[in-house]
Amino acid sequence: MNPTNRYDELVNQGHRRTDEVFFWLLLGQWALAIVLAVLVSPHTWAGRTPSLHSHVLLAVLLGGALNSLPLVLIRLRPGWWLTRHTVATAQMMWSALLIHLTGGRIETHFHVFGSLAFVAFYRDWKVLVTATVVVASDHLFRGLAYPESVYGIANPEWWRFLEHAGWVVFEDIVLVLACHRELTTNRAVAEREAELTALNQQFEDRVHRRTFQLEQSMRRFQSLIEGVNVVPFEIDAGTGQFTYIAPQGASFYRCTPAELARLEFLMSLVVERDRERTSSSLRAALQHGGSGTIDYRVRRPDGSELEVRTIYRFDAVERLIRGVSIDVTETKRLESELGQAQKLESVGRLASGVAHEINTPVQFVSDSVHFLKDASTDLLRVVADLHDVRERARAGAVAPERLSASTDLEAEVDVAYLTEAVPRAIERSLDGLSRVATIVRSMKEFAHPDSSEKMLVDLNRAIESTLVIANNELKYVADVEKDFGELPQVACHVGEVNQVVLNLVVNAAHAIGDVVKNTGKKGRITVSTRVVGAVVEVSVADTGGGIPEAVRPKIFEPFFTTKGVGKGTGQGLAIARSVAAKHEGSLSFTTELGRGTCFTLKLPLDHAPVLVAA
Amino acid sequence: MTTRRWFGLLAGWALAVALTFVGIARYKSEPGLPAAAPARWPEASGLPRTAGMATVLLFAHPRCPCTRASILELNEVMNRADVRQRARAVVVFFQSDASVERSDLWKFVSQMPSTDIALDASQVERHRFGARTSGQVEVFDAEGALVFSGGITGSRGHAGLNVGRTDLIAAVTGPAGEAAHPVYGCGLDEPGELASNESANR
Known part of the structure; x- marks a missing residue:
């Protein structure tokens, strides 16, 4: 804002305000004049016969005439320079009229000074000049033509009007100085206001810009929040109720918006197996704050089920819990499949090692079994030979050569060694088989879904x-x-x-x-x-x-x-x-x-x- | 409306206001009917008169607003010691209505120095002294000769120093000035009476 423009605006506002003051002052004077005329001199008389006194007519008609133009100008052209000059002229004529009607009473002349003070409200020295010229002219001409009506005496000195005008000028000097001071103040105010307005404009521009950015940001976040397949929410820790839940929650949980707004309703959708755990997690969050993740399954009103993961965080300052609920049904399925796949991948990756682990016991079991096979053949030969010797002995006698041959066979087979070694081989085989069984059981346990x-x-x-x-x-x-x-x-x-x-x-x-x-x-x-x-x-x-x-x-x-x-x-x-x-x-x-x-x-x-x- | 038209209106307005002021002045300067005052104090008069002193009579309509100025002027005169030494005033009120004694003028006059009030109920005295306009002042010297007749205000309802007041004082204290002056005030004659008087005068 230009300070000069603001100054002009302030001055013009002052003119308009003063116009308004005069609007009511002129009307008031008119009304007062009529009331006074009616009270003081309602009638003129011819004997006992009264008739309307000319003062009443004068108050009504001349007062009205005097006020007519200034009142019209005030209403139609407030703030105009001609309006205030006309108003000043009318006001001074009111002084003249009152002085006239009171027969030039000196006390009535105070109306002139009061009127000048009112005129000074315009803060325009030119209007004071007009007022002064009007009152001086009135005194001059009326003083010459009809001196009693202005000075109260019939033969005043010729210079009497100058004396009156001198006092008016004296007041004018005071009023002009006051006007000048007021205008100086107005100019300073205008400059300050212009500075403030400029500053204010800057702030407003900034606020406007920031508001626009905020609105944009809000719209962006709203479309983000409400356009995704998750359900952001906010819970008041005090009431334990939602202060916000994204509207897409209704389709997420397949419920009505009214149902969605009730935390109890959503908790009732949680399957019984998870309800207590979910509920206690939420209670703990509401009471003690913190953040966390809860996975649970919900059964929606239409019977379909959903794996939900709710991630939340407690805002200790605002005492709010904010979070999102996410449909993790597919994620869970994939996680499960991935876990199993990774397990099988581990098994596959470990297969050669496991095979090697199995191979070692299988190897020595195999060796032991081979040994047991050979040992059992030898032992079966010894058993057959001993059987033959026993049959010969039962038939009569055994030839010494035969006994010697049997003894040689035992020595050949090394029965003593076999007696000692066979149990060990069986023990080793069992141990090996046991180790294989352990590995297989472990594999089975590990890979089992x-x-x-x-x-x-x-x-x-x-x-x-x-x-x-x-x-x-x-x-x-x-x-x-x-x-x-x-x-x-x-x-x-x-x-x-x-x-x-x-x-x-x-x-x-x-x-x-x-x-x-x-x-x-x-x-x-x-x-x-x-x-x-x-x-x-x-x-x-x-x-x-x-x-x-x-x-x-x-x-x-x-x-x-x-x-x-x-x-x-x-x-x-x-x-x-x-x-x-x-x-x-x-x-x-x-x-x-x-x-x-x-x-x-x-x-x-x-x-x-x-x-x-x- | 153009500025030129506003100026035209302003000029017309100023002229109308000025002419109205002139009209007021003319109205205010228009005197009432002059009195046909007797040259000597009528012996039949019942109005009070103090021996050895001049008598100042003022005929007043108790409800006439303009007469206040005349009463005020008389008050000014009677407040002068030199006048009070030589004259006594009588304000003769016209019986306009039953409550005349409660009128403001009556109350004011009753406070004035060296002034008596007479109620001319039947207007005998008014006719006797030929007064026709409220504010009419007649001064008779100690011997009963008329030395002043007329008004003591400069115009209708205007108090203030004027030739009438000056000449009234002169008539009492001497040397006498102009003996006759126009009177400004309400008429004391009834409308019909006024017409018959006028025709009689013609």
């Missing part, structure tokens, strides 16, 4: 089986040290836990292998289990090279691997962590470059009802 429910299992035994399968991967690079604590039955998906342990020990073997290769030395893998509070910890520590700093944040990402082609797909740790999450447990690690790494799987001791392993 999990049921959808958790089962109570002996975790130490499961880990033992996994170590058997992985033995061929481990034994050339590391000694395996088992430090199994006493564990209660643990409710878990044992196949998945086996998979995690297998991944961890194979990774440990590979890490050690990288360190000891071509040195002939072996490292050490320590597998330990223990109970800490309500959690079972399974640790796999190696003496490998440790995980480099740069790699640590990525090791749980799917398809991330540092191994060469054919040694790993990058799925192992990703799946291991998802298994831990599925059990509401965790998988973490500590590592030191050059010293090794220790992975720890923590599984909660679940007290929920579970199936008992057969």
